[in-house]
Amino acid sequence: MTSTVSGLLTILTLVVILAVLHRPVGDYMAWIYTTKNNWKIERGFYRLIGVDSASEQTWRAYLRGVLIFSVVGVFFVYVIQRIQEILPYSLGFPAVPQGLAFNTAVSFVTNTNWQSYSPDVTLGYAVQLGGLVVQNFVSAAVGIAVAVALIRGLARIKSGTLGNFWVDLTRGITRLLLPGAIFAAVVLIIAGVIQNFNGFENITTLTGGSAAIPGGPVASQEAIKELGTNGGGFYNVNSAHPFENPTAWTNLFEIVLMLIIPFSLPRTFGKMVGDVRQGYAIAAVMGAIYAASLAAMTWFELNGAGTATRLAGGAMEGKEDRFGIWGSTLFATTSTSTSTGAVNSAHDSFTSLGGMMALLNMMLGEISPGGTGSGLYGMLVLAIITVFIAGLLVGRTPEYLGKKIGPREIKLASIYILITPALVLTGTALSFAIPAIRDNVEKVSIWNPGLHGFTEVLYAFTSAANNNGSAFAGITANTPWMNTALGIAMLLGRFLPMVFVLALAGSLAAQDKVPATAGTLPTHRPQFVGLLIGVSVIVTALTYFPVLALGPLAEGLK
Amino acid sequence: MNTRTLARQYWVAIRAMIVFTIVLGVAYTAVITGVGQLVAPAQSNGSVVKVDGDVVGSALIGQSFTDKKGNALPEWFQSRPSAAGDGYDATASSFSNYGPENDDLIAAVKERKAAIATENDVPASSVPADAVTASGSGLDPHISPAYALLQVDRIAAVRDLPVTKVRALVESMIQNRDAGYLGEKTVNVLRLNVALAGLKG
Secondary structure (H helix, E strand, O other), X not given: OOHHHHHHHHHHHHHHHHHHHHHHHHHXXXXXXXXXXXXXXXXXXXXXXXXXXXXXXXXXXXXXXXXXXXXXXXXXXXXXXXXHHHOOOOOOOOOOOHHHHHHHXXXXXXXXXXXXXXXXXXXXXXXXXXXXXXXXXXXXXXXXXXXXXXXXXXXXXXXXXXXOHHHHHHHHHHHHHHHHHHHHHHHHHHHOOOEOOOOOXXXXXXXXXXXXXXXXXXXXXXXXXXXXXXXXXXXXXXXXXOOOOOOXXXXXXXXXXXXXXXXXXXXXXXXXXXXXXXXXXXXXHHXXXXXXXXXXXXXXXXXXXXXXXXXXXXXXXXXXXXXXXXXXXXXXXXXXXXXXXXXXXXXXXXXXXXXXXXXXXXXXXXXXXXXXXXXXXXXXXXXXXXXXXXXXXXXXXXXXXXXXXXXXXXXXXXXXXXXXXXXXXXXXXXXXXXXXXXXXXXXXXXXXOOHHHHHHHHHHHHHHHOOOOOOOOOOOOOOHHHHHHHHHHHHHHHHHHHHXXXXXXXXXXXXXXXXXXXXXXXXOOHHHHHHHHHHHHHHHHHHXXXXXXXXXXXXXXX | OOHHHHHHHHHHHHHHHXXXXXXXXXXXXXXXXXXXXXXXXXXXXXOEEEEOOEEEEXXXXXXXXXXXXXXXXXXXXXXXXXXXXXXXXXXXXXXXXXXXXXXXXXXHHHHHHHHHHHHHOOOHHHOOHHHHOOOOOOOOOEEOHHHHHHOHHHHHHHHOOOHHHHHHHHHHHEEOOEOOOEOOOEEEHHHHHHHHHOOOO
């Protein structure tokens, strides 16, 4: 069997698994967020935290819940890092410095999981599980909650409310993420992912040298890291580490974990708005962009352009033998198309154009299929833009699922679309425009000289603003400028879009439903799928082409 | 929105975060650890490889077969180049992060290729890509079958073993793709060297 046949069969397996699972998982999620029944344990929890689970919230109250919960999350993670020294299982590591602790706290609360630090030499077990694992769960649940609120906005008629944030948050954890993570963690352990509190075990190697075997509660973190599209690695090299991702089949398993919720949410959406075809149209757009991007990246890596790559005889720098090129590009495409940002290979060492595909996946706004929740609401905003553009072409007031897309809706959707590009381009530009910062960026942060170094900075801001978390990891981001600027990009890139999504949801929910007429653009047909793909790609291309031309395109087409 | 309602909301969030920290941080991790230690203790503790009762490494974590100065020991199958610490330092996993046009990487690949060609007395063109590139983790426990087979003649000569016997050993140690089609074929270097140590002429 050749690597090509093996790679194609792997992709086919992935498609079959998602095709079989998306329906039960999607329907299950629709049930989670519509049923009136609370589990006993949930009722106890609501009583404990003082929430009336039957009460409904306006979009403003829902948003307030999201923001306050996240502020408290940042505070918790920050404090836990700052007192690491006195916590159990700190492995002797000192308190995390302020700037880094801020960056890391923001990073995990925003579902980004950007890591300015190397966990191997920075974090003990207490911070990893008490701070980071907790956020792996809750930040994913927050993302899904916001997506569900937007779905309700589309589904409800003349409603002033969108549901209850605390209930959505809780159910996402108790009924979806926690059971899923427990199952996944046990599977990973059986495959070889470690789960212990052993610390480093010193051993004598076969040749008489000394070496260490690392320990740690890795499987429990790995499971939710992928399922919640978080991506923060227990180790510096993330899922390239054999203790995080020991075999080719765990590689596929982790890819399924990353994709299962984002690819099932369109089904949930279809179910909740009472027309599953609408969900399948959205899933088709996600799938088409994902497939095209995967094909391009794999082709670039197999082709192996670049001086060092040609000399070596293949793009194996930064890739593991057990995954090969196909297993690496499948993982990289998945990780950057969702908001995961986990890596099983060094994106910095990819061919110039292969690495650019990872960048592009994020620049698309992570909608193919995107992070848990964030992918769906991002795509629905684009769908609203698309019906508007289509409406302009034929001169009609656009509508989506019976909701009129008026000036207010279009303003909210447009601002949503502009936020991340503004953050990415401003952050990158400031890094080079302010002399003092530029000097620091060039001397300290950048690892590879020349065009590739520029791409490292662009990648960092793209990853932060889109809450991805992967990196061209040669960059040294643990500097005052990078920690602060990326921290702000992560915060604004996460919560500003949520503000506009929830405002949009509120405005849609308040509307009556207009009946479809002969002039209504059907939004479940291939025509609309094509339009939506076109709008997504064109918006991204127009925004980012110039900056890509300065980095990866210039390097790759030299 | 008055201050009181806002304060109440914060109090809700703080209580929620405390409960989540206990349930998702502590209890979840503890349960998984318990289940792991019960169901699959060998894997949970790092899939260690023992020789005569002593732990010599993990089947999943690569190690270097070099002398103290980092020179390759010709009597052992060599692992891939590593960017973790000084090489295969499992306390500091790392990729090299060199881009494809990085001069340091270009020089390193050239040098590694020439060295491997000389040490094994083969043409440089037959050295596979994984032999001259640093892995993703810096701890890659595997090499490609091509790189393992390329080292057979050298090992046989240094150890004074029949070439056929060493070759047969390597071929017996080639791990097929998972389920017959997932991933690439590999050879686990530590396991191969452990088996090699037990090989008699």
